[in-house]
Amino acid sequence: MQRSPTLKKRQRINTASSSVNATIDPGFNHRDTTAAVSSSLPRRNSFLSPIPGGFNDASTADVLLRLFLEDSDASSSTEDLSDEVQVYLHSSVLCKAKYFSTLLSDRWCKDDRNTVKKMNLGVSHSTGSMRSHLIVLQLLYADDLCAEIVSVSYAVSILHVAVKLLFEDCVKQCLRFLEAVPWNEEEEELIVNLMPILSEDESNELLARVISSRSDSCEQMLHNLLISAKQNHPNVAPVKAFVARLLREFSSRESARRVLENAFMMSLKVVKGSLEEYSSPDFRGDHNETEAIQRLNLHTALTNGKHLMWIVERMIELRVADVAVKEWSEQASFAADLQRAFQDDAWRNIVPGLPTVVLKCTSKLASAVVSGSILVSRQVRMKLVKDWLPVLIVCKDNASPVLPSHKHALHSPMSLYLELEETFLRIISTLPMDDAQELLQQCLSFSTRDSEDCPHLITAFNTWFRRATRPPLPTHLS
Template sequence: MQSAKKKQRVSSSSRLAALAERFPSPAIEHRSGSSRVEFVEYDIDGKSKRVSNNPLIFNDPAIADVVLFLHAYTTDANELELDASTEVFLHARVLEQCKYFATVLSERWQESRQYSEGPNHEKRIHINMTVPGSRVVASYLLVLQLLYGKDFQGVITDVSTALSCLPVAAEWLYDECITACVQYLEAVPWTEDEEKRVLEVVTSLQLRESAQLLARITPINTRAVHDMLVKLVLDGAFASSLKSVKDSVEEYSSPNVRGRHDEIEALQRVSLHTASLNSKHLLWLVERMIELRVADNAVTEWSEQVLFTANLLRVFNDDAWRTIAPSLPALVLRCTFKLVSAVAAGSMIASCQVRKKLVEYWLPVLLVSRDTPSPTASSLKLQALHQELEDVFLRIISTLPLGDAQLLLPQCLSFATRSVEDCPHLMGAFNLWFRRASRDEGNGAGCEEEGL
């Protein structure tokens, strides 16, 4: 049996201090003076954020009833050597959100527990845990903080963080964290190195939640709460503005009048002017909703615009918009760009079906707009917008199952407007698809087959 040298190289306090610097815990102040006791949580700048009746704070030795010891070992000359031992002060009722700790802290294991004496002579339960060599203690500490703060959207903001938290959450059977990590990984693009890590980590864990995530790599068949008032007001304004733009575009495409040609043309001019004016308001709303992180419904609504996009194709195939409303294509595509960019960046988690339809319905609008460039001085800005949308659409396609990507990628061939060397984004997208498809010769599962 391998021996263990008890040599602590890194102190627990230094590890916790480093983590606290990256993800600081909110300060909590006790307030009294009334019939009830309140605990006020503060932001880093000292402004109060919300009132809570829960006084439990991460790594607070004053009222902790559990001490978790995280032991990290290294292998040296066929012997295990203790590299670090980190001591964390926790609370049983917080830890019990994880099925693993709920079992460890249950009465059936009471006789085998180790204790120490805390403040006021209260007993503290000791839990010893070994950190595998493939993981770092910081990942365990971060998941522990998520148990206290529940700020999944604020913490899991990149692939590396999600992949480091996921194995720990799986080990502890922390379902909420597992779901948050998997949903983030499923919705954002990956680099080639990140894809290798996703394949390695996710397949080794064999999580039931990862079926749709793996469908994008191998062919298989298988949010934070927002302020309700702001959400309702913005959603209502967005729906109203979108309806105004849609109605105006539809009126131009199919004028519901009978009369002389000049009368119909005059009404169509009014319709285009109205559509352009309301599109400016709509763009402003989209930008505000994304800033406030309340654009989830807007993204879903934008993905359902079959008739709207069909009417836009008719408008952009005519020449009238060039002189009547030359800014209309840029305004509509800018709304699209803002929404799909937020989805591609992972700041809004959209389902596979929503991501697929965003590309399926809005890619043709981009293509028609590219083929009918604006004659105004702003045409260079419109060209830049077209290129940005090309990149984002290709990134979203990279998040879809192979079968769906196979249907959408050929529609992007017109992105190659010059030579192959001048279109690395298109070449990269096709190379990515062929690399994934060659991993397994089976047929890829689509969003509809997954029941999303």
């Protein structure tokens, strides 16, 4: 083969490169990349048009390559190509691919140098379409592969063929492009399916985008999101709403359960610790320092209490609050600290909303038990009422006066008290008669001067008396 001057050769290669560019459409986003690339290419007549001095130029070529389909699956209605295609190529260009370089070496090729060498290349469905093979053959003539590979679907479609032909420069450029650009979900699946044909070094960067090195990465991410939602962001409500949606849509309910349970225990520990220090202070220094520490303890309890309530809401929403209910029922010392704190007047001016936050947590967990969305044992139900009923009574007795116009407001403290009273009474109705009798006697503070204002209490006692006066059931002999 006669060599052309360097300038002329570069000009011809650039011409071939322009031809390849014409086949690229970066806008394709199809699941079937064979069809996608085929539909983006010119029809047969223009696709195989010879480039002077370059691709498919019979007058200067020294290799005639026959491509043929090895199986019927490799054919496609969008190919618009025969099952067999012949294309004229140049050995000096083909040697860029090690597959052809080996075939053209002196060891395997004994033909006369002045004759056109004839070669065959099978095309199978597993290694790409006929058109994908022809694209890669065209890319052998490209001067700048970086300029040719401009879409994910295009890179995926030719990567199979480039690997097959050991066209390393093309493989590297495809991988470099795929690693650097975003993928949609469909493209990601196509790229993951490519991994088996790539070496470990070639696939490392791509795999790092789709496979985490940590087995607990999802739970760690959710944990960090919950912590972020807890922080005092300027717009904390939208952040919490976003995290709540992620939790709802997360695929593993058990992972969400573990993360929420861990967050619940952490927040509860902080709230309990703050109230314990406030109720049993052991301070040194002047009065001003003591008061400052007490204020800090109360504010810490309120801030973490609000987050605890949000965690409880998420657990109930996902129906994973059984551990939270059980833990809440075992807080006798915490409930005692709350009673002591709420019997003082200091909290009124520092954290007036703290009782509401604590009782809302109690109310939400108790309501989940009553509704049956969270099933717990009789012992847990009894302890839940026994420990938290005194807190409700103290909050109600020491609450700020409620104006008549706000007495039945939807979000007023009185509304919360009545809701929790009714919930406790309904839980008591699920307990054995002796346990119910003990707890009902502690609920007399639910009564008012007007019995019409406490129908829930009337119903609870009437239910107990009705059951207490029921005639014994007949015994059945075994």
